[in-house]
């Protein structure tokens with residue numbers, strides 16, 4: 001077995017390496033283009049960053065192997081970012097997060113998303129130019145407030161979170177890949193981002209000290225009681241994690257979906273027809289969500305096309321992957337964004353085509369990984385489709401979106417990929 005393996009030194013190195021900087025400059029210049037190009041070098045490619053050597057895994061088959069072996073591959077470098085924002089590593093937290101409030105049956109999370117979406121749709125009665133990403137951030141924050149914080153989040157807090165979000169999202173990819181020393185260099189950006197993380201933590205601390213604004217059932221009291229350890233500090237971190245996960249994940253996905261629908265009137269017509277047939281003027285409740293099959297395909301295509309730039313794994317022991325022996329501690333990078341746009345697996349990969357999902361799931365195992373893979377896979381994955389379906393139904397049942405004049409959408413790739421500058425006009429149907 002060992003005789004047929006090769007060593008990591010034999011693997012190709014990605015083009016664009018500079019002395020001292022490695023591939024950092026290429027990543028900074030255009031991280032998505034750089035990551036998307038790596039599959040051309042082979043299934044395993046060396047990528048150098050200052051003080052850190054990594055190997056990009058570009059083949060779905062190898063990604064699938066990693067997913068299947070949670071014992072050998074642990075969390076890699078990329079979650080350092082969440083750690084910086086939340087104040088510690090986001091381990092097991094989300095097992096609790098999911099049962100505590102992301103579980104729609106237990107917590108009314110879907111009701112909260114529906115109400116938040118309906119509020120926004122009402123305000124969109126006459127909206128010639130909506131900042132869509134901001135509106136979707138507002139939707140998820142309002143849902144967190146309703147389902148978890150019992151109305152403790154005031155308008156000022158929400159405005160403050162909106163102010164902090166761009167810094168919290170900014171440039172996560174490179175900073176997460178930088179070794180700790182470099183990431184903490186006191187550059188203006190690093191200082192601003194670190195401050196944003198601290199400000200979000202203390203805002204949540206303040207919010208948790210308040211009495212609930214309305215209603216008798218207070219999830220916070222129950223959640224604090226239910227904690228085996230950590231108490232309020234632990235709860236604060238769960239909430240910060242959830243703000244981070246829902247704004248960079250759910251809100252971005254909803255914004256991209258509205259963007260694609262606005263550009264494709266016939267697709268939006270099909271979505272409206274399905275909403276009419278399935279909901280018949282009523283709300284999107286949990287029992288009908290499985291019937292929204294076309295809308296689900298649209299979401300799947302959004303999750304394919306606008307996937308996160310990177311997930312990372314570290315070898316917990318020596319492993320053989322793709323015939324190459326990786327020593328314990330080797331850092332592996334996998335780009336869901338790049339895998340999803342690889343023409344070897346997706347026909348015309350840059351085309352937004354929800355019908356490519358008519359035949360079922362991914363073309364090969366490991367080729368669809370919007371929620372990451374293996375033991376560190378996103379723990380929000382079960383709820384994401386349901387919350388997005390509920391939100392879209394609330395937003396679009398009586399509304400139609402069209403591009404706003406003069407708006408230019410830019411793809412901004414941080415920890416996730418978000419549509420900067422997206423503005424839409426909202427019309428009655």
Ligand code: HEM
Pocket residue numbers: 075079090091092093094095097102242245246248249250253308311312370371372373374375376377378379380381383384
């Ligand atoms: C469209 C929405 C979302 C997308 C695309 C998304 C995507 C991801 C991805 C790619 C990862 C990294 C997984 C890996 O390293 O293999 C991740 C991790 C994570 N996500 Fe999400 N996510 C979304 C929404 C959510 C929501 C709503 C929650 C919970 C409130 C959540 C909680 C988490 C947690 C806790 C982790 C870390 C898991 C761990 O390290 O054990 N995510 N997510």
